[in-house]
Amino acid sequence: MIIVMNPRCSAEHTDNVVALLDRMGLAGWVIEGASQKVIEVLGGNGDIDRGALECAPMVDRILDRADPILAATREPGDQTKAVPLGANATMGGQKLGIIAGPCAVEDRERLLEIAHAAKEAGAAALRGGAYKPRTSPYSFQGHAEKGLEWLAEAREQTGLAIVTEVMRCEHVERVAQYADVLQVGSRNMHHTHLLATVGKQSKPVLLKRGWCSTIDEFLSAAEYIMLGGNRNVMLCERGIRTHETYVRNTLALALVPELKRRSTLPVVVDPSHGTGKDYLVPPMSNAAIACGADGLLVEIHTAPDRAWSDGCQSLDLKEFASLMEGLKPIANACGRTL
Amino acid sequence: MIIVMNPRCSAEHTDNVVALLDRMGLAGWVIEGASQKVIEVLGGNGDIDRGALECAPMVDRILDRADPILAATREPGDQTKAVPLGANATMGGQKLGIIAGPCAVEDRERLLEIAHAAKEAGAAALRGGAYKPRTSPYSFQGHAEKGLEWLAEAREQTGLAIVTEVMRCEHVERVAQYADVLQVGSRNMHHTHLLATVGKQSKPVLLKRGWCSTIDEFLSAAEYIMLGGNRNVMLCERGIRTHETYVRNTLALALVPELKRRSTLPVVVDPSHGTGKDYLVPPMSNAAIACGADGLLVEIHTAPDRAWSDGCQSLDLKEFASLMEGLKPIANACGRTL
């Protein structure tokens, strides 16, 4: 059970509720976010005097669910929030937000060549990993700060926004200096301290769904971020792990309309990780837009067969241009522009 | 290991290969289909004299896979096969094939009302279960022959093709008298004798993927049908069972382009079972067409909240008309018509 306090309540008010709980033989756990004050009720087994709590000063409402979604809930008539994608674009508006780039930042020249091609084809942002989460400790872990510098140079040359992953709390500040959007990857969707840390700075966050997470866990992860005060969150579906083996992951596109129904946050789809096969990226990009996605996150590379990671799911630069060309009529049919 | 014989080979030729295998200490299992003759090699552990087998008369080729797909394989340049959907339509051509109707045939008047509305909105076929596969023996199992008669009457009145499920081998002949397309449901995708039986009659078959089947198992099930001589098979994706709980099933749309890449059979998507939620049917219908599906199978009902089964995933007649309206621009963007 959760007691939602009025955001303007004082410490005295929350103390009062905790004391009330104490007299009932219960404990209260106080959570103070940038604009939320909430008290979790602990130790009960159902027989709680709800009326007394509801009448306490500054108590707004009592919720039975253990994991409520309080921020960014969509009410009837609400619009999707347009989250900035650098200075010149947004994710969640009428224009689709296309983010493209290599899995990992490999070297400066290759990155710049990719950036220019992405820009040319109509992308709004460049993605590229300077810090790479890898299953094995013996795999390339990214060029770190050097990679960030190259990304910043690519932005200067092309005007593309920079989207890059941050994996460690102590890197957040540094990555935020270079990037326009901080990506929290699938492996870190449950890394609550990282979520809280990116929630306390001001750069928008692209949050990827864990590959075995429920929609409630996904929205709760977004809640961790927003609790810190940062409301600029984009949600990204990137496929779940199932019994299927012809794909790397099963892209669960019904999540897109479901997320948009429950929340005002914009929704992005990653058809590259979501399928693991280059030839499935274009049809699934079309499908993602057709069911309401606000944008795409696509892996592209100058020479996918020589990529340091994820080559088989990356498009080459020509294929990406052709993907963008093919998306146009679908986007228009959905009342969106590219 | 599989030895594919020349289709024109005689019993003597297959006997010869079996004798050859016998001399190698192996056994041979002969399969004779309408146009395929194949010998499975049994009992070996890898150390087989392949050369001797390859040189035997009328041996076409030897395959190492245990479950090869021999019929309806797509070769470069192949077109999707257009399978008849009654007298006036096809599934797999430039025009999308839309099949709509109630989960179960409940009564005559309701069925006729649904049929007229489906026709009006642009559907090519009416679906409705006269025989219902149900998890519990205490659930409604369908009106049987009476249901078939009502379906035939609906066809007479509207010109719609009739798609209905057959669950038992001994019903195939009877159902084929009334229906234009025989549906084999998800629960029966592995019911090989039913597959073989519908493969030996001439009405087209709509084969639904088992909810936990792999793509290879799905194509092997189609192979069981085609082995009997019936090449008019439509493949239907209807969602898989995963850890997700906000949907009844996870609609695995990447299967659509993958099936079309491997096979020439047309592919249908069932967004009703594929999500289990009425409000997810329109966006997922759009997505299905956008990634290349040739048609849809949609549950509709005059009053979904009073439907005898699957009410929460059924559209009412007005919602269906609106779904069809919304599909048009997407269809056109994909170079298809509705």
Add this chain to the structure above:
Amino acid sequence: MIIVMNPRCSAEHTDNVVALLDRMGLAGWVIEGASQKVIEVLGGNGDIDRGALECAPMVDRILDRADPILAATREPGDQTKAVPLGANATMGGQKLGIIAGPCAVEDRERLLEIAHAAKEAGAAALRGGAYKPRTSPYSFQGHAEKGLEWLAEAREQTGLAIVTEVMRCEHVERVAQYADVLQVGSRNMHHTHLLATVGKQSKPVLLKRGWCSTIDEFLSAAEYIMLGGNRNVMLCERGIRTHETYVRNTLALALVPELKRRSTLPVVVDPSHGTGKDYLVPPMSNAAIACGADGLLVEIHTAPDRAWSDGCQSLDLKEFASLMEGLKPIANACGRTL
């Protein structure tokens, strides 16, 4: 909603309830089993006059669940039902029931050799497929009646009970002539007509769980059998399909105590299909017994590496003897005998 009628009610009583429903604007679907009479209520949306129905003559109770389990429900103090395993053994008693044999009956000599070894090692029954469900139509489908004859001969020589799969309704009678226990395989757990058919004959049935079925679906399948009058059902867990790839299936052993908690039917575990790896069969056999299984279904073969199917999960005869030896202390620790 389900109305459970008193088993002694007449047609007049059920007609009366159906008429009552009709007057409420609802429909009633009557199911008459060997000892159950049940009416499913159709067409409502929640606003039903429950009191009127509860007062109707011969109405026992009204259940809200759509898929109730009525037969073999375990009440406090109930014992597990001991189901006959041939003339000399049972499944579900204090002595564990061990069923062993090859995946497929391949030839007479091999089968007899396996049967003698199984007997020697302490098995109570011989399993072997005369009819084989196979994913591909190009795979060996079993020796059919000849296989049944060899099985019967093995019983004569060893006294072992015979467990063999039946896949088609029209084979039930014939298989029941030879076998002591009819096996319904995983692929056929949802083949409701087959379930009903084996429910109307008297030989015990070993029902395997579908590889993606829920516990409710599994118990409902058993209910289909028992509705026909046959209460001699054994439930068999054989693994489910998950994201795991180092095993063929994920053996979900917690199902064993859960099934035993809900039902009085005996529970068997198949560690061969449940893992797909010979070396995992002994530890998982131990685990199955330790969590309460009443018996095992184990694949054994004279030469697993030359087996016609499932070789990599079969034990050779020596390994099986050693498995049985190793099981003894575990069985004793659990208060069971071998």
Add this chain to the structure above:
Amino acid sequence: MIIVMNPRCSAEHTDNVVALLDRMGLAGWVIEGASQKVIEVLGGNGDIDRGALECAPMVDRILDRADPILAATREPGDQTKAVPLGANATMGGQKLGIIAGPCAVEDRERLLEIAHAAKEAGAAALRGGAYKPRTSPYSFQGHAEKGLEWLAEAREQTGLAIVTEVMRCEHVERVAQYADVLQVGSRNMHHTHLLATVGKQSKPVLLKRGWCSTIDEFLSAAEYIMLGGNRNVMLCERGIRTHETYVRNTLALALVPELKRRSTLPVVVDPSHGTGKDYLVPPMSNAAIACGADGLLVEIHTAPDRAWSDGCQSLDLKEFASLMEGLKPIANACGRTL
């Protein structure tokens, strides 16, 4: 491709191999662990001059797998490593290691009562969360340092080893001051920086498998820890997420013998999270030991129905004593002691 260098090689030797790769148009990524030196080859597409690399000085071997397991691989004849569980016990020896305690440390008195009961019943270690990973930011996140102090007091009074979770890198040092074993939870199995951090300190680590992780990912996570020099790792299976809903997770016990076959690390099973139901904990504890687990991690509480988290899967103190009593004969049957 991975080049495993001789551990005694100098920087000159690795530089030499990287230069060699550079001349082939490839890149080399050098990983230096406490006792491993490895170079990942990047940028190739298969056409690599392997011979030249194999002949380079101090190259030990070349592996094709991207994610090799180099530490704690089990070779024929190897024993399971006995990892210290405090001063008086080990995990992985002949005596089973039982770890019991509450999900979260709630208050001092309750913790001490639980600790004494655990000790009495035969546990070797006390578990309890001072830092709690929670899906929702509005759930109790643990008493932090105060919780650690209470745990230390419980150790003083009982002699039990303390196992507690660490979630943040900057907490590792502090938690290691209080705890005997650091637990890395399921949500953090992919938190590679945390893995590396606990790998560079000397307290043993209990690593829980991610709920949707493969065995290779699990062993790779252990490799991240061991690469830092800490070889005292225990692996813990705690269930995976599947389609099953009657349990919180599907306990995949076949992982136990598979892990023990591949690695020398001891294996622990958590039947509490692995089932989510108190009544399934005793049978699954038995099963875990029967298939070779070296120990258990069990949630216990003075009053499960008033627990602040995970109450429905916690045993009360009496049930735990009874679980331990019941385990004895199974342990003995497996040649283990309790």
